[in-house]
Each structure stands twice: as C-alpha cells, then as structure tokens.
Amino acid sequence: xxxxxxxxxxxxxxxxYLLDDSGQVLQMVSEVGLPAPIARAWxxxxxxxxxxxxxxxxxxxxxxxxxxxHLAREFPxxxxxxxxxxxxxxxxxxxxxxxxxxxLLLLWPAGYVSGxxxxxxxxxxxxxxxxxxxxxxxxxxxxPVQAGPRPRLLGPRTAHAAxxxxxxVALECLNRLPEGYCVLDVEGxxxxxxxxxxxxxxxxxxxxxxxxxxxxxxxxxxxxYEDRYRAAIISLQTTHFVSRSPAGRRLTFWLYPGxxxxxxxxxxGVASSAATGTSTxxxxxxxxxxxxxxxxxxxxxxxxxxxxxxxxxxxxxxVTAQEVLDLVADHVMPVYNVQALAILTAKGGRLRVAASxxxxxxxxDEFDGRPVIPVAPENQPFDAxxxxxxxxxxxxxxxxxxAIRSDGMCAWAFLPLVTSGQPIGTCVLAYDxxxxxSTDERATLTALTxxxxxxxxxxxxxxxxxxxxxxxxxxxxxxxLPHVPGLDVAARYVPATPGMDxxxxxxxxxxxxxxxxxxxxxxxxxxxxxxxALMGQVRTAIRAHASAGGSAGDVLAHTNRLLVExxxxxxxxxxxxxxxxRRHTARLxxxxxxxxxxxxxxxPARVVDTSPGLLLGIDPRAEYATTELAIEPGDxxxxxxxxxxxxxxxxxxxxxxxxxxxxxxAAGRPLHDLAETLIEPATLERRTDDIAVLLLRAASGSAAx
Numbered sequence: 001x002x003x004x005x006x007x008x009x010x011x012x013x014x015x016x017y018l019l020d021d022s023g024q025v026l027q028m029v030s031e032v033g034l035p036a037p038i039a040r041a042w043x044x045x046x047x048x049x050x051x052x053x054x055x056x057x058x059x060x061x062x063x064x065x066x067x068x069x070h071l072a073r074e075f076p077x078x079x080x081x082x083x084x085x086x087x088x089x090x091x092x093x094x095x096x097x098x099x100x101x102x103x104l105l106l107l108w109p110a111g112y113v114s115g116x117x118x119x120x121x122x123x124x125x126x127x128x129x130x131x132x133x134x135x136x137x138x139x140x141x142x143x144p145v146q147a148g149p150r151p152r153l154l155g156p157r158t159a160h161a162a163x164x165x166x167x168x169v170a171l172e173c174l175n176r177l178p179e180g181y182c183v184l185d186v187e188g189x190x191x192x193x194x195x196x197x198x199x200x201x202x203x204x205x206x207x208x209x210x211x212x213x214x215x216x217x218x219x220x221x222x223x224x225y226e227d228r229y230r231a232a233i234i235s236l237q238t239t240h241f242v243s244r245s246p247a248g249r250r251l252t253f254w255l256y257p258g259x260x261x262x263x264x265x266x267x268x269g270v271a272s273s274a275a276t277g278t279s280t281x282x283x284x285x286x287x288x289x290x291x292x293x294x295x296x297x298x299x300x301x302x303x304x305x306x307x308x309x310x311x312x313x314x315x316x317x318x319v320t321a322q323e324v325l326d327l328v329a330d331h332v333m334p335v336y337n338v339q340a341l342a343i344l345t346a347k348g349g350r351l352r353v354a355a356s357x358x359x360x361x362x363x364x365d366e367f368d369g370r371p372v373i374p375v376a377p378e379n380q381p382f383d384a385x386x387x388x389x390x391x392x393x394x395x396x397x398x399x400x401x402x403a404i405r406s407d408g409m410c411a412w413a414f415l416p417l418v419t420s421g422q423p424i425g426t427c428v429l430a431y432d433x434x435x436x437x438s439t440d441e442r443a444t445l446t447a448l449t450x451x452x453x454x455x456x457x458x459x460x461x462x463x464x465x466x467x468x469x470x471x472x473x474x475x476x477x478x479x480x481l482p483h484v485p486g487l488d489v490a491a492r493y494v495p496a497t498p499g500m501d502x503x504x505x506x507x508x509x510x511x512x513x514x515x516x517x518x519x520x521x522x523x524x525x526x527x528x529x530x531x532x533a534l535m536g537q538v539r540t541a542i543r544a545h546a547s548a549g550g551s552a553g554d555v556l557a558h559t560n561r562l563l564v565e566x567x568x569x570x571x572x573x574x575x576x577x578x579x580x581x582r583r584h585t586a587r588l589x590x591x592x593x594x595x596x597x598x599x600x601x602x603x604p605a606r607v608v609d610t611s612p613g614l615l616l617g618i619d620p621r622a623e624y625a626t627t628e629l630a631i632e633p634g635d636x637x638x639x640x641x642x643x644x645x646x647x648x649x650x651x652x653x654x655x656x657x658x659x660x661x662x663x664x665x666a667a668g669r670p671l672h673d674l675a676e677t678l679i680e681p682a683t684l685e686r687r688t689d690d691i692a693v694l695l696l697r698a699a700s701g702s703a704a705x
Contacts, residue, residue, distance in 0.1 A: 001134075002104075005127040006032050009089075009120045011106040012236050016093070016131060017045065017053060018102035018145060024048070026057060026103055028151040033107075035233055036187050037226075039151045040334035041081075046326070049314070051078045056090040057103045062124070063090045067110045077314065084234040085110035091124050095132035102135070104128050109236035153187075180266035186233060188212040191261070200251055200266050213264075219246055225253075232257040311448070315455035319462045324455045325355035328427070332448065333357070336441070340409060340430040342367065343417070343456060354425065354456075363406030370404075387446050388414040389437040411435035413445055417453035424460070427452055482511040486581040488697040489519075490671035492679055494643075495690050504531035504572070505641045505692040508539050510546050515582040518546045518555075521639040521694050522574035522593060522616075534567055538616070542576065552578045552589035553624040556616065560591065560624075563617035571615040575639055577696070579631070584698060586631050589624040591616045594645075594656065597638040598629070599665040607660050608637075636665040636674070637696045643689035644682050671695045 006014040013033035017026040026045045045051060047058050052075055056063045065071050065088040072079035086107050093102040104127060116124070138145045171192060174181045180197025182190050189212055193205040201208075207216055214221040220243060228239045232255040240254045254265040311331040318324045321343060329341050340358030344351050344367065351370045359367075390396040390412045396403050411431040417424050427449060437445075481489050491507055504524025511517055520542050524531045541562050545555040555576050563572060575593035579586050588596070590612035599605040613624040631637065638659075645655040662681075665674060675693050682691055 001127055001130050002030055003032055005104070005106065005123055008123045009106055009108075011089075011108050013086075013105075013107035013234070015039070015042075015105040015151070016102065017057070017105070018093070018135060019047070019057070019100070026053060029102075029145065030152040032153070033186050033233070034151075035230055036153075037335065038082075038230060038234070039153075041331065043151055043334050044330045046330070049077075050317075051075055052088065052090045053103045053105055057092045057100060060092050060094070060100055062092075062121075064088075064116060065090070066114070082234065084231045085237065086235050089116060089120075089124060091128050093128045093132045093135070095136040096129055097136070099132070099136065101132045104131070107234065182208070182213070182264040182266070183261065184213070184229075184264055185261040188214070188229060188262075197264075197266050200245075200249075200268060202245060202247065219243065228253075229255060229262065232262055312451050315451055318455050318459055321456060321459050321463060322355040324452065324459050325357055327455075328448075328452055329357040332429070336429070336445075337431070338429045339432040340407065340428075342428045342430075343425055343452075344428060345425040345460075354460075358430070360407050366404055366406050387416060387442070387449070388412075389442055390414075391436050392434045408432060411437075413437065415445060415449040415452075417449060417456055419453050419457045424453065424457055477506060478508055481509045482517075484509070484511050484517045484581070485514060486699050487517060487579065488671050488695075488699050490675045490693075490695045492672075492675045492693045493690070494679060494682075494692075504535040505643065505690040506535045506539055507639070507692045507694045508543070509694070510543055512546065515580065517579045517581070518542075519577040519579065519637075519639060519694055519696055520546075520574065521641065521692060522572055522591075523641045523692075525571045525615075530567075530570070534563075534570055534572070537566060538563065538572055538574070542574070546576075546578075551626055552576045552587045553626040556589050556591050556613070556624040557622065560614075560616045560618075560622055561620045564620040567617060571617045573615055575610065577637065577639065579696070581698065584631050584633070586629045586637065588627045588629060589613075591622075591624060594640060594642060596640075597656075597660050597663050598631075599636045599638065599663045600632070601634055601665055601667045605660045605663040605665075607656055631698045633698050634665075634667055635698050636663075636671070638663060638678070639694040639696070640678075641690065641692045643691035644678065644693060646689065665697070671697055 002014050002016050006012070013031075015031040015034060016029050018029050019025070020027055024047055026047060028039060028043045028045075031039050045054050047054050052063050052065060052071075055075075065074070065086075067087055068079065068083070068085045071082075071088075087110055088108070089104075089106045091104045092100045093104050094100045104124065106124070135145045171194060174192075174194035175196065177194070178196060180200045181192075181194045182197050183192040184190055189210055190208040191210075193208045195205065198205045198208070201213075201217060203216060214226065222243075225241050225243065228241045231237070232239045236257050238254065238256055240252060242250060242252050244250050250269055252267045252269065254267070256263040256265065311327065314327045314331065315324060318327055325341065325343050329338075332338060333341060338358075340356070340363075342356040342359055342364070343354045345354045346352065349371065351367055353364050353368045356364055388399075390399070393405055393410055396405075396412060407430075409430040410433050413429040415427040415429070417427055429445070477493060478491075481491060489509055491509075493505070493507070504526060505522070506524070507519075507521045509517060509519050520539075522535075522538060524535045524538065526534075538559060541559045542555060545558045550558065556574060559574070563570070572591070573593040574591040575596065576589050577586050577596070578588075588608065588610050590610035592612050592615040593610075595610050595612075596608045597605050598608050608627070608629060610627050611625040614622040640659075642652075645659050646652070647655060659678070663678065675695055678693060679691060
C-alpha cells in the first residue's frame with residue numbers, strides 16, 4: 001500500500017509510522033526511498049515532539065509542507081535536522097471507525113508540486129484508511145502489526161546490473177566514456193561500476209559492488225560528502241562535491257538522483273557547474289570541497305552534523321531525567337545499534353538509576369544501590385570524569401573484577417556527565433554483542449556527553465523544583481472531604497502531564513451546619529510555587545468568610561479585597577456554591593470561573609448561567625451577583641477547572657457544551673465512577689494544565705455519605 005501511494009501520488013519517498021502500545025511514540029515500520037541513516041534517526045518520534053509527523057497525528061489533520069522555508073517557519077527543529085529542499089504531506093493513519101493508529105509521510109522534490117491535487121488527496125485518504133483498517137484487524141485477530149528493530153525497506157533491491165546481459169551492455173557503453181560512472185541504490189551501495197570510475201577511484205570494480213563507496217574508500221567517509229548524497233536523495237536534485245584521493249588527485253563527483261537511487265559521474269579535476277546544465281559561472285551551491293586529510297570534523301562521521309543539531313534542539317525541550325534519556329535513546333541507539341542505555345547518579349555513596357531504556361527491571365535493580373566506585377586494579381584507578389570503553393565482557397571484568405553483567409550485554413561505553421567541572425552522573429551504553437569502538441566513535445560519543453550532561457543537570461534541577469512545588473500544592477489541597485448528611489460528594493484532582501509546571505487549581509467542601517454546606521473550585525493564575533502558595537491563601541480566606549455566614553456574593557467580594565492586597569499581579573477564577581440541603585436550593589457566585597453543569601437522571605444536562613463577575617484580585621470594589629438554583633434529590637452538580645475541557649483550536653463555549661452532552665448521571669451510580677468518566681477523555685492527551693473536578697449530588701434521607 002505504501003509503494004502504491006508513492007507511485008500514485010508521484011512522490012519519491014514514503015514512510016509509515018504506527019503508534020506504540022503507550023500511544024506516546026510513533027515508530028517507523030516501513031519506508032521507501034529513505035537512506036538507512038536518516039530512517040534510523042527518525043525511526044522513533046514522540047507524539048509530543050514539534051515535528052510535522054507528530055503534529056499531524058496529535059492534531060489528527062493532514063499537514064502540507066511546501067518547501068524548505070515553510071518547514072523552517074513552521075517546524076524549525078525538523079528544518080535543522082533535514083536542511084534539504086523538499087515538499088511533504090503528513091497525514092494521520094486512521095481506520096474507518098476514526099481511531100488514529102499512526103502516520104503516513106510522503107515526500108516530493110521541492111517545486112515539483114505547489115499543493116496536493118484532489119487525486120493525491122484521494123490516494124492519501126484511501127491509503128491511510130486501508131493501513132488503519134489493516135492494523136486494527138490485525139490487533140483484533142491477535143496478530144498486531146509491530147515495528148521491528150529497524151524500519152523495513154520496501155521495494156525490490158536493485159540487482160547488480162553487471163550480473164545480467166542488459167547490465168553488461170550498459171557497462172560496456174559506459175566503459176567507452178572518459179568519465180567514470182557508478183550506479184548507487186538509495187542506501188548508497190554500488191550496483192554498477194564502470195572501468196574508468198574504478199581507475200579514478202583506485203580500486204577494483206568488484207571491491208565496490210554491493211558496498212557503500214565510503215566504506216571501501218575511507219577518504220570519502222566525510223560527513224559533508226554524505227550530506228550531498230542525502231541532499232540528492234531527499235530533494236531529488238543534482239548535487240556535487242570535490243575531493244582529493246590519497247594519491248593527491250582532485251576528483252569531482254556529480255550525483256544525479258532518481259527513484260531507484262543515484263547515478264554518480266566522476267570526472268578528474270574541478271569541473272564547472274555547467275556540467276549540470278546550469279550557468280552559475282562558478283561553483284554551484286551544491287558543491288563541497290574538502291581535503292580528506294584536514295577537511296571535516298572526524299568526530300562527526302558516525303552521526304552527521306544535522307543529527308547532532310537535532311539532538312541538541314530536542315534536548316533543549318527536555319525537563320525531566322526520563323525525557324533526557326528518551327531523547328538520547330531515540331537519537332543515539334538506532335545510529336550506534338545500542339541495545340540498552342541508562343543514566344546513573346550517586347546518592348549516599350551508592351549508584352542510583354535516574355532513567356533507563358532497554359534494561360530489564362531486574363537489571364535496573366542490580367545497578368541500583370551498588371557502590372559508586374567499583375574495585376579496580378591500582379594501575380587503573382577509577383576516574384569519574386573520564387569515559388571508559390569496553391569491547392567485551394572479559395575487558396570489563398579484567399578492569400573491574402566485581403562488575404556485574406546484566407541482560408547478557410557484551411560491550412559497554414561509560415560516559416561521564418560533567419558540568420562546571422563536576423561529575424553529576426554517568427551515561428551507560430550497552431551492546432548485546434562484542435563491539436569495537438573506533439577512534440571516531442569514541443570521540444563522537446565523548447562529544448555527545450557534553451550535550452547530555454547539560455540537559456540532564458537542567459532536568460535534575462527542574463525535578464527538584466517541581467517536586468517541591470507539587471509537595472506544596474498537594475499539602476494545600478484537602479486530603480479528605482467532610483461528611484455532610486444529605487450530600488454525596490466526589491472530587492478528583494489530576495496534575496498536568498509530568499514535566500509540566502504545576503498549576504493553582506483548587507477545590508474545597510465546607511460544612512457549615514447539619515443542613516448547610518459550601519463548595520468552591522477555582523484556578524490561580526500561574527504555574528509555579530507562588531501560584532500554589534496563593535491557592536492556599538484563597539482557600540483559607542474563603543473558609544473564613546463562609547464560616548462567618550456571608551452570602552455567596554459576599555464571600556467572593558471579601559476574598560477579592562484580600563487578594564488585591566496580597567498579590568496585585570495575580571488573578572484567580574473562583575466559583576462558590578452555597579448549599580441549603582433542607583430547602584433543596586443552591587446559591588452560586590462566580591468570579592470569572594467556568595459555569596457548572598447540572599445533570600438530572602433521565603434528562604439532558606444543562607449549563608448553569610452564573611452571571612460571572614471579575615476575576616479575584618483585579619478591582620477591590622468588584623461585586624459578585626448571586627444566582628439561585630433548585631437542586632432536587634438525585635441531581636448532580638459538576639464543578640470543574642479548564643484543564644478538563646480546553647483543547648487547542650476548540651471554542652470554549654463548544655467545549656462546555658460538549659461536556660454537558662456527555663454528562664449523564666444515573667440513579668445509584670457512584671459519583672467516583674462518574675468523575676472518572678468525565679476525566680478519562682482529557683487524560684488521553686498530553687496536558688499542560690491541571691484538572692480539578694468536584695461533583696455534588698443531593699441525596700435523600702440520611703443515607704448520603
């Protein structure tokens with residue numbers, strides 16, 4: 001289906017992503033036309049990432065990227081990682097029932113299409129639905145479609161042209177020409193090599209067939225040259241570069257891309273760009289000229305420059321230790337074929353596993369709590385600030401006899417995380433088979449630890465601040481609600497997704513007498529410790545004024561004057577409900593808070609008009625109107641904060657109306673179950689705001705509780 005979509009839409013690259021079991025990660029399961037290093041770098045994309053495929057899936061809409069400038073404007077991180085001219089369509093994969101299962105990516109050369117035609121839209125729509133139904137049906141039959149360790153490359157491999165008669169004829173024709181020619185597939189492997197090309201490169205044709213040129217010829221293993229190859233594949237535009245062989249001969253390499261790969265033309269000397277059919281009068285913008293001995297940063301051979309920049313950009317967004325590790329794992333593990341990764345810290349002289357990926361629970365438990373400094377020979381003292389590489393288990397055991405071997409791993413890289421000259425932890429990379437660490441690989445991994453260390457230290461400091469704020473916030477919220485005869489209550493508080501700042505959402509239930517109670521819910525402006533502390537002051541003020549016997553409007557007015565004095569730059573929304581259980585009435589006053597929803601068994605729920613006044617803390621003279629509402633036994637009043645209903649791009653009024661439509665209290669149904677039903681849809685998405693819900697049901701007799 002993916003191949004048909006690529007061919008039918010005129011695209012030259014395509015990929016299918018599927019959501020993993022958590023629903024938080026998109027995994028590339030198959031691709032057409034992408035070089036393996038790029039496919040591996042983008043094999044795992046988190047749905048919260050600001051990249052096109054993630055946004056398309058998260059927001060359930062098709063995204064069209066017209067070119068490089070459009071990509072840079074809308075998705076700067078992706079543009080930094082893929083600095084090539086191309087157009088792209090990204091669409092959520094959803095089954096015919098509407099459930100999103102993944103994402104579809106299609107690429108065209110920039111300028112090839114100005115926008116999608118109706119026919120292309122139809123092809124994309126059919127393809128995403130067909131794949132979605134296939135995934136759904138497979139899961140139902142107990143045979144789910146799952147991502148492998150690497151994306152599957154679709155389409156037949158190009159056979160060695162020299163093996164067939166047509167290949168021999170083509171090769172004979174090319175051998176008559178003075179320039180050298182090679183045919184490379186999308187992975188850079190040579191499928192045909194002419195004799196002049198082999199002569200210019202100084203190697204036998206048989207040594208190149210089936211292999212990447214830069215694997216056979218180390219002087220071509222430069223990230224700048226590989227970048228020209230990737231640019232040709234991704235943008236489907238001719239590129240070229242100039243290099244010098246070990247014998248000192250300067251060669252120009254022209255890369256002519258097609259759907260099946262690259263035709264490589266090799267000429268001696270530095271050719272003019274006229275050879276490409278252009279007339280720039282000099283070196284074209286696609287040319288890279290570097291001396292193989294002094295040109296290029298050898299530390300970046302294994303991970304290309306744009307991949308490191310992509311990791312740096314992604315790490316800037318990480319705010320927890322696990323997020324740092326997840327980003328490092330997503331970018332580094334596929335490139336280096338690493339099977340497990342962990343970040344270790346020290347506490348009380350013992351190792352602590354701050355975050356891990358790929359290790360079993362048993363392995364994590366074995367690491368956790370071990371001494372920081374293992375026993376080592378005197379001639380090899382432990383140095384927490386220096387990286388250590390062990391290609392085999394025997395090497396590690398010889399250096400550290402007491403080392404433990406977890407999950408059958410066979411090779412390790414221990415990379416120190418150092419900031420401000422002080423080690424703060426260690427990043428451990430583990431391989432399931434012996435691994436020889438080349439000089440370039442060691443240098444690149446060592447360089448990456450600087451990025452990881454800075455991000456991890458920032459995340460660690462954030463974690464401390466966040467835990468302090470959460471502790472303060474939770475201590476200020478009621479742990480239990482008072483028992484009021486004739487009233488059923490249920491409260492739920494769900495903090496924002498881990499990694500986000502805390503909010504100032506609060507709720508409370510105040511017992512005023514055997515037949516009188518007051519319920520309050522609100523949201524203090526801000527997402528920090530100050531907001532949490534102010535929330536506690538608001539609750540205290542409301543309790544004091546409510547206990548003094550003030551009306552709903554008076555309670556908010558008195559609290560408002562106090563807040564203007566305490567925090568003139570902070571505002572608070574608040575809804576106060578005074579309940580008279582004997583008369584079955586409620587008196588409500590609102591300071592800019594969302595209106596409550598009243599549900600009655602067997603009847604549609606309705607939104608209660610509260611005539612909201614100004615937010616608390618703005619104007620000391622503000623007054624708040626009181627609205628009276630009849631509440632019959634069995635009625636349920638829902639109070640909530642905006643985290644329950646707000647969605648990007650959704651009108652607030654529409655969101656409140658949608659909440660009312662799905663609010664269906666039933667006689668005898670526990671309120672806690674009803675609260676869970678309300679909250680569940682909001683918890684499926686990553687949230688940037690807390691959720692507070694308080695449900696009140698007028699009960700009959702003394703059975704309420």
